[in-house]
Structures are given as C-alpha cells and as structure tokens.
Amino acid sequence: MCILSIEASLVYKIKNATMASPEAVGAPPEVSAGIDQKKPSKQQIDPYNVAGEIDDSGNTKAIDYDRLIEEFGTQPLTEHHLRRFEEVTGKPAFRLMRRKLFFSHRDFDKILDAYEKYGSFMLYTGRGPSSGSMHLGHCIPFLFTKELQELFDVPLVIMMTDDEKYLYTRNKNDGVQKKGNAAEDFLEYAHENIKDIIALGFDAKKTFIYTDYEYLGGHFYRNTSEFESLVTFNQASGAFGFNASTSIGFAAYMAKQCAAAFPSSYPELFGYPDYRPPEYNPSAQRRHKALASIPTLIPCAIDQEPYFRILRDRCERMTDPHPKTCLILSKFLTALQGPGGKMSASDPNSAIFMSDTPAQIKNKINKHAFSGGRETAEDHKKYGGNPDVDVAYTYLSYFLEDDAELEDLAQKYRSGEMMTGEMKARCITELQKFVGEFQERRKEVTHEVMRSYTTPRKMEYGGNPRVKASPEEANGSLTETPAAAPAGKDGRGTKGERKAAKLAAKKEGKLPVRQKDQDGGGGDATAS
Structure with a gap:
C-alpha cells in the first residue's frame, strides 16, 4: 500500500535560494530552466500524483487542502473532534492533530464512539517501498499511528505493497522492466523499510507487518477476490486514471489495498484459524463472520483517500458485511524546495532521509530549504518573514513538541x-x-527482529480498560443507516453514501423503491 509513499510525478528542479524576494514570499523560486516551460495547470492530487497548481506566471502554488476536502467529500477535523478525542481518551490531542497537520477525516467521531462503547478497533496503514531508506515524509503517518496505538491499546496492521510498486513502476515504463526494478528488488526495499518502521518504536505484541509478496493468501485472498467482483473497470479507471494501456495487474491491485482494511483478512491475529497450507483447517474453510464486526481506522495521507472511498461504498456489500472504514487524513510534508509538492524518494535533494548523516541534514536544510524570508537582511528586519511558507519552520511544526516555543519562533x-x-x-x-x-534504534533491528513482526500470530492488546465487549457487539456502532451527507465545505460524502442516505429517506417515508437500489447497486467511486 502506498499510504504516504507513492512519489509525486512532478519533480522540482529549483535553483537554490537562501532568501526569497518580497514578491516570491508564498511561492517557490523560479525553475532554473525558464519560467515559460511551466505551463498553467490545476493541482493534481491522487494516489500516483501530488502537485500543486501552476499559475499563469509559472509559479507553483501551495496545495489547497480546503479544495481537497470539497472535491473528495471528506470532512474537516474540527475543534469539536479534538475535544471529543480528549474526552474519550483522557489525554491531550497529539501535536499533529492540534496543529491540523492531520486535518480531515471520514467518521473519526464514529471510531471514537465505538471505542468508548465497545472497547476496541483495528488500526491499518502501510507503505509502498520504493527505496532502501524511508524519508521524513514517510515517517509522519507512522509516528501518528504509533501514538494512536499506544493510547488506544489496539492491534495494528501495516501493509508493505511491494507488488504495487513493482506494477506501478513497470506500467510507468511502458511495460519495460528496468535494472533494479524487478519484483525481488521491491521485496528487498520492503524488508529494509520494515526495519525502519520497527525502529520508530512499535510494540511487537500488537503490531503485524507484512509484504504482499510474502503474505497474500488464505482469507485475505478470498476478501480480495470478492472485492474485485464489486468494482467495475470503469469505476477503477475513473478513480485512478487507468486506460487501455494500463496493465491488468496494476488495474486489479487496488482490491488488495482495500481488502487489507478488513480485520477478517487476518484471522490469526485475532486468535482464529486461517485456511492455508499445510493444515487447511476445516473449521476455517469459511471466513469468520465475527471478525467482520470489528471497525477499522486508517491514518493516511489525503492522496490515498480515493482507495478508501471505493472501499467504503462496498464494505456492506461483502458476504459478511463490514462497517465502513474510518479515516483520519494528513497533509503532505513539504519538499525542501517549498509549497506545491511533497518529499520524493526519487529526488534526494527534495527530502531528508532517515539514513542521512548530521552533515547531510545540515547541508540540505541550508542549501535547499525554501525560505519565507526577505531578499536582504535589512528588508527582513524591517518587514519580517512568512513562517507559513518557510520550510524550516514547517518541519519544526511536525517535530517540535512545545507549542509555546513553536509560536514564539513564528512571532519572532x-x-x-x-x-x-x-x-x-x-x-x-x-x-x-x-x-x-x-x-541508534535502527542498528538493533536485525533480520530476526524483523521476522518477529512479520510472523502471523495472535495479537496481545487491551483496548479500552473501562469496556469489555465482543466484536459482534461492536458492529452496531458503525453499520447504522447513514444520515444525509453534509453539504458544502464540510464534505458531501461519496456518491454511494449519498445514494444510501437517499434510499434510507425513501424507506423512512415509505415511498416506492426501485429494485436496483434494494439490490445494492453501489456508488460510482469516481464521484466526489
């Protein structure tokens, strides 16, 4: 899965500048090759592209997250949600939430209700391994997920989509397999990235990490196969831009990432038998209906939302209906060159890698980090700078815990x-x-340590200490009839959600309902 890791197709080749001119504050420097080479274009955000709008002057603008909320039909994370989070957990909201770096959601309030009432849920996130070392941008969703896991004491599944990265790269290269891009290379990247993730401090007792090439099968594959049957090629093409030249493997991949969000794909993690060789346990020939009752929360970047829009429209159409997956969505960690893009593993000067030395970090920040300051020291002292576009300040907003110090830096x-x-x-x-x-922690992650995380086994977690309930009881919280989707900036909901709300209203008013709707025609996931 490429939760935050599909690389932006637009690679910034920007000349270095220590201070920006007054006119340039709020936009990256000009492209060295010439401004007229950057034609005006709208911002493009999807699982395979992250690029800000280019205006008529050739300037790359910052990503408009309010527009994404409206286009994707998600909801903003508000102060109400932060208060609700603190009420349920008894702890302050994490810095990435209170600073609105995780800024949008789908049903985050419902996952809090489920935890308060029934005691547990499953966390799910992932990474598309494209290099041997992760960078700071890759770490953000994992740092947030780790905090969620520790606070809620719930099981976590992390999917490494080595197969997707192979399929994506080969499709991008018109079917040609280039050196270093074989399936085995991406599996090797996955192993190295798993060690990076482990070094962030996840608890082995309640964390399962796997690569698709090594794990897929059993009940997971049954969920995948069924989910594939629920998505038409037109729907997948509309959501991800597939066309007649897209390989069938790449077009079909999205069902794996969606089915990975179902707890029923991992029976062994919850103490149930799977149906895999060599045992072929007869009691596990059918999928375990009880596991379909467990709700799931997915922390990820906003570019991955189209996957889960498709997923949410079909959760309740599975043989064993699942509650709609809940999402909490982050912004992108800005590339060193400034607004309009995210860190990219394909451009070493756009990112701080977790393998960088202290000297490399210092050099990259000093040489490449876009500044919100003025052209001259005199002008800066007179007019001040703009921390909102300053990359150094932006990075501090992600990693500096002290709110008072962060505010003091901005004011100064x-x-x-x-x-x-x-x-x-x-x-x-x-x-x-x-x-x-x-x-220092990464040095301690051996191959044996990595395999302790990738071995399927029953998770050990406590959940909400004030509540004890079965998964079956938890089902009711997230499968109730959806209310009418809110309009405007607060999010319209997906087409499937609006259709379900309309159907519910018809039933409530005892109006005639077409047979097609009763049969669960499903929504077109391309609608926003």
Missing part, C-alpha cells in the same frame, strides 16, 4: 527579530536529534 520570524539562518539552525538541531535517535 514575522517581526523580523529572527533571521532565516537562525530558523534553519533550530530546524537542523531538531532534525539531527530525531534522525540520530532513530538511527
């Missing part, structure tokens, strides 16, 4: 009291500390 920068070099120095110190501590 806006007033001109703090210079660009000082902001970069503070960022360098924080990132060197984070990456250095990670690298």
Whole structure:
C-alpha cells in the first residue's frame, strides 16, 4: 500500500535560494530552466500524483487542502473532534492533530464512539517501498499511528505493497522492466523499510507487518477476490486514471489495498484459524463472520483517500458485511524546495532521509530549504518573514513538541527579530536529534527482529480498560443507516453514501423503491 509513499510525478528542479524576494514570499523560486516551460495547470492530487497548481506566471502554488476536502467529500477535523478525542481518551490531542497537520477525516467521531462503547478497533496503514531508506515524509503517518496505538491499546496492521510498486513502476515504463526494478528488488526495499518502521518504536505484541509478496493468501485472498467482483473497470479507471494501456495487474491491485482494511483478512491475529497450507483447517474453510464486526481506522495521507472511498461504498456489500472504514487524513510534508509538492524518494535533494548523516541534514536544510524570508537582511528586519511558507519552520511544526516555543519562533520570524539562518539552525538541531535517535534504534533491528513482526500470530492488546465487549457487539456502532451527507465545505460524502442516505429517506417515508437500489447497486467511486 502506498499510504504516504507513492512519489509525486512532478519533480522540482529549483535553483537554490537562501532568501526569497518580497514578491516570491508564498511561492517557490523560479525553475532554473525558464519560467515559460511551466505551463498553467490545476493541482493534481491522487494516489500516483501530488502537485500543486501552476499559475499563469509559472509559479507553483501551495496545495489547497480546503479544495481537497470539497472535491473528495471528506470532512474537516474540527475543534469539536479534538475535544471529543480528549474526552474519550483522557489525554491531550497529539501535536499533529492540534496543529491540523492531520486535518480531515471520514467518521473519526464514529471510531471514537465505538471505542468508548465497545472497547476496541483495528488500526491499518502501510507503505509502498520504493527505496532502501524511508524519508521524513514517510515517517509522519507512522509516528501518528504509533501514538494512536499506544493510547488506544489496539492491534495494528501495516501493509508493505511491494507488488504495487513493482506494477506501478513497470506500467510507468511502458511495460519495460528496468535494472533494479524487478519484483525481488521491491521485496528487498520492503524488508529494509520494515526495519525502519520497527525502529520508530512499535510494540511487537500488537503490531503485524507484512509484504504482499510474502503474505497474500488464505482469507485475505478470498476478501480480495470478492472485492474485485464489486468494482467495475470503469469505476477503477475513473478513480485512478487507468486506460487501455494500463496493465491488468496494476488495474486489479487496488482490491488488495482495500481488502487489507478488513480485520477478517487476518484471522490469526485475532486468535482464529486461517485456511492455508499445510493444515487447511476445516473449521476455517469459511471466513469468520465475527471478525467482520470489528471497525477499522486508517491514518493516511489525503492522496490515498480515493482507495478508501471505493472501499467504503462496498464494505456492506461483502458476504459478511463490514462497517465502513474510518479515516483520519494528513497533509503532505513539504519538499525542501517549498509549497506545491511533497518529499520524493526519487529526488534526494527534495527530502531528508532517515539514513542521512548530521552533515547531510545540515547541508540540505541550508542549501535547499525554501525560505519565507526577505531578499536582504535589512528588508527582513524591517518587514519580517512568512513562517507559513518557510520550510524550516514547517518541519519544526511536525517535530517540535512545545507549542509555546513553536509560536514564539513564528512571532519572532514575522517581526523580523529572527533571521532565516537562525530558523534553519533550530530546524537542523531538531532534525539531527530525531534522525540520530532513530538511527541508534535502527542498528538493533536485525533480520530476526524483523521476522518477529512479520510472523502471523495472535495479537496481545487491551483496548479500552473501562469496556469489555465482543466484536459482534461492536458492529452496531458503525453499520447504522447513514444520515444525509453534509453539504458544502464540510464534505458531501461519496456518491454511494449519498445514494444510501437517499434510499434510507425513501424507506423512512415509505415511498416506492426501485429494485436496483434494494439490490445494492453501489456508488460510482469516481464521484466526489
């Protein structure tokens, strides 16, 4: 799965600048090759492309997240949700939530209700391995997921989509397999990335990590096969841009990423037998209906939302209906070159990698990090800078825990009291500390340690200590008839959700209902 890791197709080749001109504050520097080579275009955000809008002057604009909320039909994460989170957990909201870096959701309030009432749920996220080392942007969803797992004490599944990265790369290369892009290469990347993920501190007792090439089969494959039967090629093409030249493997892949969100795909994690060789346990010949009752929360970046829009429209059409998966969605960690893109493993100067040395981190921030400052020191002291577009400050907003210090840095920068070099120095110190501590833990992750996480076994987790309930009881919280989808900026819901709401309204009013609707025709996942 490429939860935050499908690389942006637009690679920024931007000339280095320590200070931006007054006119350039809020936009990246000009492209070295010439501004007229960047034609105007709308922002493009999907699982395979992340690029901000290019205006008539050739400037790449920051990603418009409010527009994404409206286009995707998600809901904004509000202060109400933060208060509800604190009420249910008894703990302060995480910094990535309170700073609205995780900014949007689908039914996050319902997963909180389910946890409060029934005691547990499953976390699911993942990574599309495309390089031997993860970068800071890849780490963000995992850091947030780790905090969720620790606080809620629930099981976590992490999917490594080595197969998808192979299919995507070969499809991108018009069917040609280039050197270093064989299936075995992506499996090797997956193993290295798993070690990186483990080094972030996940609890082995309640964390299962797998690669698709090594794990798929059993009940997982049955869910995948059934889910494939629920999605037409037109629907998949509309959501992901597939065409007649897309390989059949790449077009079919999305069903795996969707079926991976079902707890019933992992019976062994919950103490149920699977139906795999050599045992072929007869008691597991059919999928375990009880596991279909467990709700799932997916922390991921907003570009992955189209997968789960398709998933949510079909959860309740499975043989064993599943509650609609819940999402909490993040922004992208800005590329070093500034607004309009995210860190990319294919461009080493766009990202801070978890394998970078302290000297490399210092050099990248000083040389490549886009500045929100003024062209001259005199102008900066007089007019101040813009921390909202300053990359060093942006990175601090992700990794600096102290809210008061973060606000103080912003105020001093806006007033001109703090210079660009000082902001970069503070960022360098924080990132060197984070990456250095990670690298010390990473040294301890051996092959044997990795295999302890990738071995299917029953998870050990406690859930809500104030509640004890069975998975069957938890089902009711997330499978009730959906209310009418909200309109406007708060999100319209998917076409399938709007259709379900309309059907519910017809039933409530005892109006005649067409047989097609009763049969569960499903929504077109391409609608926003």
